[in-house]
Amino acid sequence: MEDLESPPHSPARRTLVSLALRALPWVLVAAFLLATLEWVGTPSRALLRYGVYWVAAVVVPGVLVFRALRGSRGNLPEDAGFGAVTGIAVNLAGWALAVGTGLGDYLWVWPLLVIAVFVAVPGLRRHWRIAEPQPLPLIWSWLIAAIMVLSIVMIAAWEWGPNPLPPVTHTLFGDIHYHWANAAELRRTILPQQPQMAGEPLKYHWFSDAYRASASMISGVGIPVVMLRLWTGPVVLTSVLVIAALARQAGRVWWTGPVAAFVAVALPVASIWPRFGSYPVTIEPWYSPTLTFSIPFVAAVAALLIDVARGERIGRGGWILGGLLLLVATCSKSSSLPVLLGGLMLASAATWWIRRRRPDVLLAATAGTLLVLAVTAPFLAGGGSGAGIQIGATFSFKGEFLAVAGRDTIPGTGGLFPTQLAAVPWSERMILPAVAVCFMISQLSRLLGLFGLLRRDLRADPAAWLLAGMVLAGWAGTLLINHTANGQLYFAYSAIPASAALTAWLLAALAPARRTAVVVLSGLVLGGIVGALIWRFGPGNLPFGDYWRSNLGGPLLILAAVIAVGAVLWRLGRMRWKGLAGAGLAVLVAFGIGLGVNTTVRLMNGTAQSVADGKLPARKGAKQQFWVTxxxxxxxxxxxxxxxxxxxxxxxxxxxxxxxxxxxxxxxxxxxxxxxxxxxxxxxxxxxxxxxxxxxxxxxxxxxxxxxxxxxxxxxxxxxxxxxxxxxxxxxxxxxxxxxxxxxxxxxxxxxxxxxxxxxxxxxxxxxxxx
Incomplete structure (x- = not known):
């Protein structure tokens, strides 16, 4: 009788092995996420219900709608990332329809209806599969999976672990309660009132709260568990996928995706100053659910705009999708739209100048963005009260700045400059530009990409100007706007997808075609070592108030000296080893990225110690300055x-x-x-x-x-x-x-x-x- 089993090395078996290897990194990420959530005390039933909700009500319908409107990206991971973003937007539309008509109890039917349409309509069934697969290298999947695991560790350390589920006597950051209350309000109405002042309209960018409300309504999991445990992980993992896809699309090289995701997730700050703690800038701030939620939407809109900037036709479906995602991004965080608008304006101006003809499509996209702003501002203009223009206002909230300029005035007040500077001599006023420079150096991995505009090939690409405009708009907002609660920082946060993608693109443009991995990893390792040595053994560890110049300037001078000596040694080495030729600038950029690795390692070591000491997860709560019993x-x-x-x-x-x-x-x-x-x-x-x-x-x-x-x-x-x-x-x-x-x-x-x-x-x- 003929043997019906496949021979050991048959194409069918090789296909199964290949599929298993491609699925393995994502299975491990999912398992790690579930295990971590179990570790921090999430009820197993809630995990199961929310897991089913995320896959069946968000990702599956979202992927189908994304492919119908924009087409597949040729691989399942990127489709899943953009599909999750699209699925959230589709669910928000369903939430508005169901709650607005008094049918909120039946919201769970909405994603099933979307799926049913793609099953019933013959012309839509093709979107269940990828017609022309263009799989990414297996190493891409493993690198992205590793970054996802790191992001889960960070969330567990800074959000889940320290905050036990109620009821337990505990101190919880007030803004989390604020968003929790908003989500509860948005389960019953699409025209919310202020939960803390009933009867007054809620004018705030509350779409992330509406998402958590809809997630609770569809999954059947209570808002406390959704708020404190379940919503963050899937959204952050989605951000990793979409940022990686954005970078690959911009740089047209597969490995720019993992580099950009690493820059966005793993390097919130590069600290080389023992006595100066610069602001961390991250895509997963535990204190801002709105920012975390908005990041994948900003990245997804930027990806669509790259095609627009490059003159590629995105079709009617692409414009519909872009408008929907832009609306959600705008209504989720007030810093999102100005950052995207900055990118569009610079890309339009640069394209007009370079090509000597009017970029009508880019200008139309700019006009559409302004229209979204005009329509949403009267209803969702939260965060604008008390805001104005002030150079360096964000530093008036920093303890190091106040140690020099004085604490007698209120941060966030004053005219063109922080109020504190008026009472100190000119020599002390230099603290403002000094901390500004240090802040930018601490975010070097996110700013290096701007140097890409010095290259002719990047300068000729409108997409580079789009991303650079987003970065510049984000940093202009952070450095020039004054907000009562230091909310101007979020402009730099919102620019992270663009800045990470632009840095990865520059690195890809500089790296030699051969020995790419060696060049990039060498630069990263050197940067990490130098950052660690300067922080541990360098200058800058004197009392800050009296020695702020040496505390801030000393580590910078050491860093500049190391780079100068390195450049000389590289030039000398290139004469002896010809293989070094053409790799110097790539190593330098990778060095700048790696400078923050030591800071992240130190932060993670502190978390690991807390786990070893039994402080994480904090099952008994923390009774600090203020608490709820x-x-x-x-x-x-x-x-x-x-x-x-x-x-x-x-x-x-x-x-x-x-x-x-x-x-x-x-x-x-x-x-x-x-x-x-x-x-x-x-x-x-x-x-x-x-x-x-x-x-x-x-x-x-x-x-x-x-x-x-x-x-x-x-x-x-x-x-x-x-x-x-x-x-x-x-x-x-x-x-x-x-x-x-x-x-x-x-x-x-x-x-x-x-x-x-x-x-x-x-x-x-x-x-x-x-x-």
């Missing part, structure tokens, strides 16, 4: 489960330190988050009227009085001096149905027990229902 979380969770979603809650908690006083930091948002209900008046620090008063009466925005004194009077009297008439006014005038009273915040009048119904009581907190 386990009992308070349980009471809030009870209210979230038992109160109708449209009910308004009043609370006596307004202050970050919980205890209420007239000059407290009124930046408390945890009641609206944990109760998942809008609150009559909680913390008002982020209200536009409060932000615009930053610096008035010598007070920062977060110590300003309530923007609605009458509302606060009625609210607080309900707890300190309640009357039947006062509680009735809260109920009838503002729709308040519940009181969430915390005796750590202020004294609770005993007569409240007779005027309202006690529904839940636990140690420091009592929940009342108004009659």
């Amino acid at each position: 386990s009992a308070e979380m349980k009471a809030a969770a009870w209210l979230a489960r038992n109160a109708p979603t449209e009910d308004i809650v009043a609370t006596n908690v307004h202050c970050e330190m919980v205890r209420t006083d007239d000059k407290c930091i009124n930046r408390s948002f945890w009641v609206s988050a944990h109760t998942e209900h809008a609150v009559l008046l909680e913390g008002w620090a982020y209200q536009p009227a409060t932000q615009s008063r930053h610096g008035d009466d010598g007070l920062p925005y977060y110590r300003q009085p309530s923007p609605d004194p009458e509302r606060r009077r009625l609210n607080d009297e309900a707890f300190s001096a309640p009357t039947a008439a006062g509680l009735a006014e809260l109920r009838d005038r503002y729709g308040v149905r519940w009181l969430y009273a915390v005796n750590r915040a202020s004294k609770i009048a005993p007569e409240l027990d007779q005027l309202a119904t006690v529904r839940f009581r636990a140690t420091s907190v009592t929940v009342f229902e108004l009659r």
